[in-house]
Amino acid sequence: MRYLPLTPTDRHEMLAVIGASSIDDLFADVPESARLDGPIHDLPMHASELAVERHMAALARQNTVAGDVPFFLGAGAYRHHVPASVDHLIQRGEFLTAYTPYQPEIAQGTLQMLFEFQTQVAALLGTDVANASMYDGSTACWEAIGMARRITRRGKAILSGGLHPHYVSVAKTMAKYTGDVLDTALPVLGADTDLDALIAKIDDDTSCVVVQYPDILGRIADLTPLADACHAKKALLIAVVTEPVALGALRSPGEMDADIVVGEGQSLGVGLQFGGPYVGLFGCKEKYVRQMPGRLCGQTVDAEGRRGFVLTLSTREQHIRREKATSNICTNSGLCALAFSIHMTLLGEAGLRRLAALNHAGACRAADRLAKVPGVKVVNDTFFDEFTLDIGQEARPVVRALADKGVLAGVSLGRLYPGEAALANGLIVAVTETATDEDIEALATALQEALA
Incomplete structure (x- = not known):
């Protein structure tokens, strides 16, 4: 039998408390065209397990590998x-099952892995510190904008036309609920980046400028003049990296004085996987560490002087009161972070x-x-x-x-x-x-x- 702990009366009382007339009100932000109003008519009401397996296999064969x-x-x-060793190692039981350490100091292996991951990400991005991963690159980008708002107490973010449009879309979705003003633009199909135009837009209301490196068209620019212009107006520079392998050849954004550097870590250790799950990277200058979302693992010693690992900062909603959290996109991609870290370790x-x-x-x-x-x-x-x-x-x-x-x-x-x-x-x-x-x-x- 199905386990349904809530009665219709329970649901009615819960809806009344939050001021909703029906469960459908909870999905008001989902476009009506994307909502189901009944069963999917093209699907049979039931089928045998064998029939479903054969049908799904036939659908899979239509994909191009x-x-x-x-x-x-x-x-x-x-x-x-x-490398094949990445998949082999992430499937070890001590990693595969210890996803989120809610009694963290017991899970020393998981904490050490996250500490090593943070060290690698900070070195790659050129930042003083990095957290224990984010959900993906696009949500990490939004979290950086929110972090800039908290630091500067300003609500206007300037987004480069070279920023991936999916990242822009995520930022627009979230900004609807925070009141942030997003100044966006389209890229121009040409060799020149829009750094000069971004510098011209920075004013006393600007919390941050967000620029992708390399940008959506693959163009590369020196971010130092943009960082200088941001800091002259007491705004922050946020750099977004969607291809971390590029940082094996290019100067890191942190070296060019970016305040916050975020990105997508999928390229290292994580396959394409139909678009996810992926792993968000997040690093910043040390002076902003207490405003950084997510979790931060630290290294210490115990009472006998032995090395150990702890959750140094954990300002996400799963650990503290929601209104005090620096992040409410609270998933960290632990297994993908492990894959990233193993691949990075193998490469050196x-x-x-x-x-x-x-x-x-x-x-x-x-x-x-x-x-x-x-x-x-x-x-x-x-x-x-x-x-x-x-x-x-x-x-x-x-x-x-x-x-x-x-x-x-x-x-x-x-x-x-x-x-x-x-x-x-x-x-x-x-x-x-x-x-x-x-x-x-x-x-x-x-x-x-x-x-x-």
Whole structure:
């Protein structure tokens, strides 16, 4: 029998307390078009387990496996080779079951792993401190904006046009409930970043400027002048990194005086996985550590002088009163953080630099080859492993045509910015160490045929 502890009377009383007339009122923020008003008519009311397994397997066979075709998708989620040892180690029972240590000092192994993760992330981002992970990159970005509001006591955030539109969308959703004003813009399909325009917008009401590095088109800029401009107005600079492998080759945002650096850690240790779960990275200057969301693990010694690990700061709603929490997006991606940390440990600093060099070299070869395709222009003057093409016509149908031929050519800007005609011809191409020279040639050949 089903376990339903609440009676209809219980539910009625609970709704009355919060001022809702029905359960449907709790879902008012979900667009009506996305809500079900009854059973899904295309699904049978029941089926045998065997029949469901066969049906789901048939649906799965319709997917294109990333490793089976030339693959150039990126725009915030990247295909890298993950060593088999990563998956083996994260499935050990002591890690797989000890997800969130609510009696933390008992789970010394989990705490030590998180401490090592924080150390690696801080070194990678160039920050003084890093927390024990966030839900994902987009929510980490919003948490940074909220943190800037608490520090500066201002409510206006300036978001670069080069910030991933999904991150912008998450920030807009959350800002509806906090009253933050978000100054947003669209990217321009060209080689220049919008740093000068961002600097011109900073005023005495600005809490922070949010900029992606490299940005959504793959462009790279020196963030130091922007950091100086922010600090001159007592605002904070937030840098967002969606491709952490890039930091094996580029100066870290922290080195350029960014106050808060956040990002998506998926590239290291975590597969594409249909878009999640991923792992958010969050680091900042030490003077802001008490406003940092999430949890912070620290190292200490016990009464006998032996090394031990503790939760030094844990200002999230699962641990303290909700109104005092620095974060109400309180999930930390513990298992994905472990995968990230194992992969980073296997690489080491020298390995990460070699991996970054492989990625950049492959992207350079691809950009040079694709630039020879008639009608194609490489937009970027600078890039790491991802760059943008202007293909001279709407990119979305071209991407679909190439996918039908077994080449996943990249992400069209028309998909990310629907209805924006000035961006419709843009195609973002990501080239990681998994793309071979044969893959690059297949992409160039298929693209030339599609544009002919």
